[in-house]
Amino acid sequence: xxxxxxxxxxxxxxxxxxxxxxxxxxxxxxxxxxxxxxxxxxxxxxxxxxxxxxxxxxxxxxxxxxxxxxxxxxxxxxxxxxxxxxxxxxxxxxxxxxxxxxxxxxxxxxxxxxxxxxxxxxxxxxxxxxxxxxxxxxxxxxxxxxxxxxxxxxxxxxxxxxxxxxxxxxxxxxxxxxxxxxxxxxxxxxxxxxxxxxxxxxxxxxxxxxxxxxxxxxxxxxxxxxxxxxxxxxxxxxxxxxxxxxxxxxxxxxxxxxxxxxxxxxxxxxxxxxxxxxxxxxxxxxxxxxxxxxxxxxxxxxxxxxxxxxxxxxxx
Amino acid sequence: xxxxxxxxxxxxxxxxxxxxxxxxxxxxxxxxxxxxxxxxxxxxxxxxxxxxxxxxxxxxxxxxxxxxxxxxxxxxxxxxxxxxxxxxxxxxxxxxxxxxxxxxxxxxxxxxxxxxxxxxxxxxxxxxxxxxxxxxxxxxxxxxxxxxxxxxxxxxxxxxxxxxxxxxxxxxxxxxxxxxxxxxxxxxxxxxxxxxxxxxxxxxxxxxxxxxxxxxxxxxxxxxxxxxxxxxxxxxxxxxxxxxxxxxxxxxxxxxxxxxxxxxxxxxxxxxxxxxxxxxxxxxxxxxxxxxxxxxxxxxxxxxxxxxxxxxxxxxxxxxxxxxxxxxxxx
Numbered sequence: 207x208x209x210x211x212x213x214x215x216x217x218x219x220x221x222x223x224x225x226x227x228x229x230x231x232x233x234x235x236x237x238x239x240x241x242x243x244x245x246x247x248x249x250x251x252x253x254x255x256x257x258x259x260x261x262x263x264x265x266x267x268x269x270x271x272x273x274x275x276x277x278x279x280x281x282x283x284x285x286x287x288x289x290x291x292x293x294x295x296x297x298x299x300x301x302x303x304x305x306x307x308x309x310x311x312x313x314x315x316x317x318x319x320x321x322x323x324x325x326x327x328x329x330x331x332x333x334x335x336x337x338x339x340x341x342x343x344x345x346x347x348x349x350x351x352x353x354x355x356x357x358x359x360x361x362x363x364x365x366x367x368x369x370x371x372x373x374x375x376x377x378x379x380x381x382x383x384x385x386x387x388x389x390x391x392x393x394x395x396x397x398x399x400x401x402x403x404x405x406x407x408x409x410x411x412x413x414x415x416x417x418x419x420x421x422x423x424x425x426x427x428x429x430x431x432x433x434x435x436x437x438x439x440x441x442x443x444x445x446x447x448x449x450x451x452x453x454x455x456x457x458x459x460x461x462x463x464x465x466x467x468x469x470x471x472x473x474x475x476x477x478x479x480x481x482x483x484x485x486x487x488x489x490x491x492x493x494x495x496x497x498x499x500x501x502x503x504x505x506x507x508x509x510x511x512x513x514x515x516x517x518x519x520x521x522x
Numbered sequence: 523x524x525x526x527x528x529x530x531x532x533x534x535x536x537x538x539x540x541x542x543x544x545x546x547x548x549x550x551x552x553x554x555x556x557x558x559x560x561x562x563x564x565x566x567x568x569x570x571x572x573x574x575x576x577x578x579x580x581x582x583x584x585x586x587x588x589x590x591x592x593x594x595x596x597x598x599x600x601x602x603x604x605x606x607x608x609x610x611x612x613x614x615x616x617x618x619x620x621x622x623x624x625x626x627x628x629x630x631x632x633x634x635x636x637x638x639x640x641x642x643x644x645x646x647x648x649x650x651x652x653x654x655x656x657x658x659x660x661x662x663x664x665x666x667x668x669x670x671x672x673x674x675x676x677x678x679x680x681x682x683x684x685x686x687x688x689x690x691x692x693x694x695x696x697x698x699x700x701x702x703x704x705x706x707x708x709x710x711x712x713x714x715x716x717x718x719x720x721x722x723x724x725x726x727x728x729x730x731x732x733x734x735x736x737x738x739x740x741x742x743x744x745x746x747x748x749x750x751x752x753x754x755x756x757x758x759x760x761x762x763x764x765x766x767x768x769x770x771x772x773x774x775x776x777x778x779x780x781x782x783x784x785x786x787x788x789x790x791x792x793x794x795x796x797x798x799x800x801x802x803x804x805x806x807x808x809x810x811x812x813x814x815x816x817x818x819x820x821x822x823x824x825x826x827x828x829x830x831x832x833x834x835x836x837x838x839x840x841x842x843x844x845x846x847x848x849x850x851x852x853x
Binding site for chain 2: 271318322323324325327328329331332333334335336337338339340342343345346347443448450451454458464465494496497498499500502503504506507510511514515
C-alpha cells in the first residue's frame with residue numbers, strides 16, 4: 207500500500223512538471239497565451255469536460271468505464287429545450303429536470319451493470335447508442351434557441367471576475383477530492399477497484415457504491431449539458447459527441463489506472479489542465495479542431511503506454 | 523477487463539436440442555428477420571419489391587463483412603471501436619488511388635494491406651504493451667477520424683473509373699458484394715469451427731490462462747486476430763468505396779456501432795469465447811432490414827440509433843440471463 211502511494215505521488219509530480227513545461231512552452235510560443243483573458247476563457251471551455259472527468263475518476267477507480275457520458279450530455283441538452291420550449295415549464299425547472307434526466311441515465315447504467323452483471327464497457331456502449339438515439343429521436347435534430355438573457359449568465363457570465371462555471375467546477379473538484387480522498391465512500395471506491403471480491407467479503411456495499419458512482423456520472427453529464435447549452439445559446443442533439451474520449455484521456459493522463467484501484471482527483475485536475483493547454487496551444491498555433499483530435503488520441507495511447515512501461519504493477 | 527466464464531456443459535440431450543442450444547441466437551435472429559420482413563411487407567408491399575430488397579441486401583454487405591472480423595475480435599475477448607473510422611480512411615485511400623489512375627488491383631489491394639498493417643499495430647499494442655483494447659481503439663478512432671478530415675478537408679472524391687466500381691457488378695441479378703459477404707461468412711465460419719487456428723480464437727477468448735497452458739501463444743493470437751480483422755475491414759472498405767458514384771471522404775457515422783451491434787446481436791458473447799460469424803452476418807442483414815423498415819413504416823430515421831441501442835441492450839441482457847441460468851444448472 208505504501209509503495210503504491212509513493213508511486214502515485216511520483217506520477218502526479220511527473221505530471222505537474224509536464225504541465226509546467228507545457229505551459230512554459232505555450233507562453234514562449236504565443237504572447238496571447240498567458241493573458242488573464244485567455245486563461246479564464248480556457249477555464250470556461252474546460253468546465254464541462256472537467257465536471258464529467260471528476261466523476262469519471264470514480265468510475266475508472268472502481269475498474270469500470272462510462273462511455274455514455276457524451277450521449278447523456280446530448281440528451282440532457284435536448285431535454286432543456288424540450289421541457290422549456292415544448293412542455294412549457296419554467297426554465298429553472300427545465301434545467302433541474304435536465305440534470306435529473308442525466309441522473310436517471312446514470313441510474314440505468316448502474317442498474318444494468320450491478321443487477322445484470324453486464325461489463326461496464328458493453329453496458330455503456332449500448333447506452334451510448336441508446337441515449338444519443340433518444341436525443342436524435344426526441345429532437346428530430348431540431349435545435350431550440352431564444353433563451354432568456356439571465357440563462358446565459360451560467361455559461362457566458364462572470365462572478366467576481368471569474369467565469370461562473372469555473373466556480374462550479376472548482377466547488378465540484380473540491381467536493382470530489384474530499385469524497386474520494388477522505389471519506390469511507392472514497393475508501394470503498396478504491397476497495398472495489400483493487401479487488402471486488404475482497405471488498406465484498408470485507409462488508410463493502412459493492413453494488414450500492416457502483417450504482418451511486420454511475421448515477422453521479424450521469425448527474426455530472428446532465429449538469430455539464432445545462433452549462434453547455436447556456437454557453438453556446440442553443441440545443442443540438444449532437445452535443446458532446448466524442449466527449450468520452452477527452453474525459454477518459456484526462457482521467458488516465460491524471461494517473462488513474464485503467465485497471466482500477468488507483469487514482470486521485472488532483473491527478474485528474476492536472477490531466478485536465480494539460481489537455482486544455484494542449485488544445486489551446488494547438489489552436490493558437492493554427493491547428494484546426496480535427497488535428498487536435500489526432501493529438502489527443504495519440505496522447506491517450508502514449509500516456510498508458512508510458513505508465514505501463516514505468517509502473518509494471520498495473521497489469522494482471 | 524479479463525473475464526472468466528463458467529461454461530455450461532450441454533450434456534444428455536438430443537441432437538436437435540443441442541443444435542437449438544448451440545445456434546439459439548442465430549435462429550432467433552433468422553426468425554426475427556423473417557417475421558419482420560413478413561410484417562412490414564404486409565403493411566407496405568413495396569417493402570418486398572426487388573429494388574428495395576436489393577438495397578437492403580447489397581447496401582449493407584460491407585457491414586456484414588466488417589462484422590465477421592469484429593466477431594473474431596470480440597470472441598477473442600477484445601473489442602475495436604475504431605473499425606468505422608478505419609473503413610472511412612481505407613475507402614478514401616482506395617478511391618484516391620483509383621482516381622489517380624492506378625490499376626484497379628492496386629486500388630483494391632492497398633486497403634487490404636493497410637488494414638492488416640494498421641490493425642496489427644493495434645493488436646500489438648493490446649497484446650504486448652498491455653493496453654486495454656478499448657483504450658487503444660478509442661485513441662485510434664480519433665487519430666483516424668481527425669487525420670482523415672485534416673488530410674482531405676472532407677472533400678468528396680468523384681469521377682471514379684468504371685473499372686473500379688465493377689466490384690458492384692451483378693451476376694444473375696444479385697450484386698457481387700452479396701456473394702462476397704455470403705462466401706466470406708461461410709469460409710470464416712468453417713475455418714473458425716474446424717481449423718486449429720480458428721479454434722484457438724475461441725480458446726483465447728474463453729479462458730486465456732487455459733489457452734496458454736494448452737500451448738497457444740495467446741499474445742501472438744491477439745495480434746493475428748486483429749490482423750485478420752484488418753483484412754476484413756479492408757474488404758469492407760472497398761465494398762463501401764465502390765458503392766456510390768462519389769466517396770465522401772469522412773468517416774461514416776455510427777459505422778463502428780453498427781458493426782459491433784451486428785456481432786453482438788448475432789450471438790457473439792460480449793464476454794468472449796462464444797459466437798459464430800453466421801449470426802453476425804444475419805444480424806447485419808436484420809439491422810439493414812430494420813433501417814429500411816423504419817422508412818416504410820413512416821418512422822423518422824432519427825429514431826434509428828435509439829432502436830440500435832435498445833437492440834444491443836436487449837441482446838446483452840438476454841445473453842447475461844442465459845449465462846446465469848446455465849451457470850446455475852451446471853453442477
